[in-house]
Amino acid sequence: MAVQASSAKLDARALRSDFPIFEQLIHGKPLAYLDSANSSQKPRQVLDAMTTYYETSYANVHRAVYVLGERATAGLEGAREKVRGFLNAPSADEVIFVRNATEGLNLVAYSWGGSNLGRGDAVVVTELDHHSNFVPWQYIARRRGAEFRVLPLDEDAEVDYSGLDEIARDCNVKVVAANLVSNSLGTIADLGPLVRWAHEQGAIFVCDAAQAAPHVQLDVQALGVDFLAISGHKMCGPSGIGALWGRGELLRSMEPFLLGGHMISSVSIEKTTWGEIPHKFEAGTSPIVEAVGLGAAVDYLQRVGLDAIEAHEHELAAYALGRLAEVPGITLYGPPAERRAGVVSFNLDGIHPHDVAQLLDGHGVAIRAGHHCCQPLMRRLGVTATNRASFYLYTVPEEIDQLVDGLHAVREVFA
Amino acid sequence: MNEFDQMYREVILDHYKNPRGHGTIDGADAEAEGQNPLCGDEVSIYVAFGDDGDTIDEVKFSGRGCAISQAATSMLTEMVQGRTATEVASLDKDELLAEIGIPLTPIRLKCAVLGLTTLKVALHKAKGTPLPDGLAGFDELELS
Numbered sequence: 080m081a082v083q084a085s086s087a088k089l090d091a092r093a094l095r096s097d098f099p100i101f102e103q104l105i106h107g108k109p110l111a112y113l114d115s116a117n118s119s120q121k122p123r124q125v126l127d128a129m130t131t132y133y134e135t136s137y138a139n140v141h142r143a144v145y146v147l148g149e150r151a152t153a154g155l156e157g158a159r160e161k162v163r164g165f166l167n168a169p170s171a172d173e174v175i176f177v178r179n180a181t182e183g184l185n186l187v188a189y190s191w192g193g194s195n196l197g198r199g200d201a202v203v204v205t206e207l208d209h210h211s212n213f214v215p216w217q218y219i220a221r222r223r224g225a226e227f228r229v230l231p232l233d234e235d236a237e238v239d240y241s242g243l244d245e246i247a248r249d250c251n252v253k254v255v256a257a258n259l260v261s262n263s264l265g266t267i268a269d270l271g272p273l274v275r276w277a278h279e280q281g282a283i284f285v286c287d288a289a290q291a292a293p294h295v296q297l298d299v300q301a302l303g304v305d306f307l308a309i310s311g312h313k314m315c316g317p318s319g320i321g322a323l324w325g326r327g328e329l330l331r332s333m334e335p336f337l338l339g340g341h342m343i344s345s346v347s348i349e350k351t352t353w354g355e356i357p358h359k360f361e362a363g364t365s366p367i368v369e370a371v372g373l374g375a376a377v378d379y380l381q382r383v384g385l386d387a388i389e390a391h392e393h394e395l396a397a398y399a400l401g402r403l404a405e406v407p408g409i410t411l412y413g414p415p416a417e418r419r420a421g422v423v424s425f426n427l428d429g430i431h432p433h434d435v436a437q438l439l440d441g442h443g444v445a446i447r448a449g450h451h452c453c454q455p456l457m458r459r460l461g462v463t464a465t466n467r468a469s470f471y472l473y474t475v476p477e478e479i480d481q482l483v484d485g486l487h488a489v490r491e492v493f494a
Numbered sequence: 495m496n497e498f499d500q501m502y503r504e505v506i507l508d509h510y511k512n513p514r515g516h517g518t519i520d521g522a523d524a525e526a527e528g529q530n531p532l533c534g535d536e537v538s539i540y541v542a543f544g545d546d547g548d549t550i551d552e553v554k555f556s557g558r559g560c561a562i563s564q565a566a567t568s569m570l571t572e573m574v575q576g577r578t579a580t581e582v583a584s585l586d587k588d589e590l591l592a593e594i595g596i597p598l599t600p601i602r603l604k605c606a607v608l609g610l611t612t613l614k615v616a617l618h619k620a621k622g623t624p625l626p627d628g629l630a631g632f633d634e635l636e637l638s
Contacts, residue, residue: 106496430561431533431535431559431560431561432533432560433533433559433560433562433601433602433605434502434560434561434562437502437562437599437602438498438499438502441496441498441499442496448533449532449533450533450534457534463533463534463559464533464534488495488496488499491495491499492495492499492502492503492507493503493507493561
């Protein structure tokens with residue numbers, strides 16, 4: 080096992096050997112996987128934890144009375160405790176397993192927003208937000224007759240907070256929703272002032288931490304937010320599992336989101352009562368093994384150390400921004416390296432991102448091209464799409480070199 | 495430059511940089527606008543019929559987007575010139591793909607057939623014929 084003590088600087092080259100995906104050539108070339116913000120690769124430790132669980136401990140959870148059922152339940156609840164620790168949540172029963180951050184944010188929008196929003200109220204989001212923390216609020220606000228206000232970006236693509244007073248004058252702000260790290264530009268937000276403002280308005284603060292969880296140490300108590308959602312697949316865990324953390328008193332007061340088995344206390348023809356949290360929000364059989372995989376991913380990240388991961392990404396971002404600036408006709412978007420996670424969006428003059436990404440594939444380089452589920456942001460940048468290279472704990476500088484060489488080749492094709 | 499880069503350059507870039515049939519037709523007999531929401535490609539197609547009201551006399555397009563979407567539409571304008579609207583409205587996409595001639599992943603396939611799909615929608619609208627199954631949602635979602 081290549082994982083190391085958390086205080087050390089991480090050794091990406093050594094960590095890479097934990098990831099079976101890199102044991103192959105793509106189009107005859109070593110794989111430069113620069114699309115981790117889209118989805119991260121999985122270490123053997125996560126894959127093994129899931130396989131072992133299937134082979135030795137699998138049964139349904141919370142109902143089987145036999146030994147396998149007990150083991151299975153211990154596995155799922157053990158994973159919940161690991162996620163609690165990862166988020167520094169006060170209590171594991173405030174951690175709800177969901178499919179992904181999107182489902183977690185929809186849960187809050189439907190369940191909290193669906194009961195608490197009305198005419199004269201407002202939901203505030205930012206132009207930098209992913210569609211997952213934008214569209215559900217736009218939709219639920221409209222359904223409830225509430226205002227939907229969007230904090231714009233300034234010329235430097237930073238959120239402009241100057242309109243907050245006006246919003247507070249105009250409406251009764253009930254929800255403020257924003258991401259901690261932008262999936263498109265990598266911007267690490269300082270949410271403190273916005274969280275304080277939200278609470279001064281008596282609003283709840285809903286944090287999309289899907290892109291933050293892989294890169295920065297999370298602490299829901301220090302952040303002071305009311306809800307926070309993460310996705311397993313972006314942080315070395317499997318797809319199909321994520322977590323929503325919410326304040327216990329809020330979760331207990333809320334209506335359920337999905338209904339059915341497991342989430343009830345008692346059911347009769349006349350009346351159904353809800354179970355305790357987190358079960359109230361976990362109808363049906365859970366993604367049990369995926370949760371175990373997420374728990375293993377948390378273990379993996381904590382052994383590498385989130386501080387070491389963040390430092391590694393700042394280093395890679397600085398290196399990438401420097402190397403990419405050498406490419407003629409390139410436009411780079413987003414903040415300086417010290418305020419960005421390992422995400423770099425860019426465009427080549429006169430060459431559509433889809434053409435760039437397709438040609439790079441032939442050079443063994445995988446990047447994302449498109450709007451990154453951030454169409455309002457793309458509009459603000461004045462583009463329909465960007466190229467995005469994103470890095471993670473297993474990324475080495477040679478992959479960035481391979482990207483830069485590939486971009487020179489792309490320019491040659493279009494010359 | 496690898497083999498794929500070469501093919502891209504030779505086949506796609508010629509049409510991308512010097513698109514045939516680029517422009518608009520005032521008072522076109524058939525027109526439609528298509529978008530590929532995935533990458534923001536846009537294509538508008540304009541068709542003028544001959545005296546028989548069926549032969550494609552002139553076809554023009556305007557738009558912006560990736561090289562594949564724009565080059566494929568340029569190739570398409572050459573391919574359908576002089577053929578009948580009835581025939582083109584059910585043109586097999588493989589004919590266009592053979593003309594493009596480079597291997598395309600499923601995502602790029604959407605870029606490649608954007609112009610053809612838009613043209614088919616334009617022709618069906620002009621003729622008042624119902625859109626084939628595969629195009630019904632396309633029209634509702636993406637076309638004006």
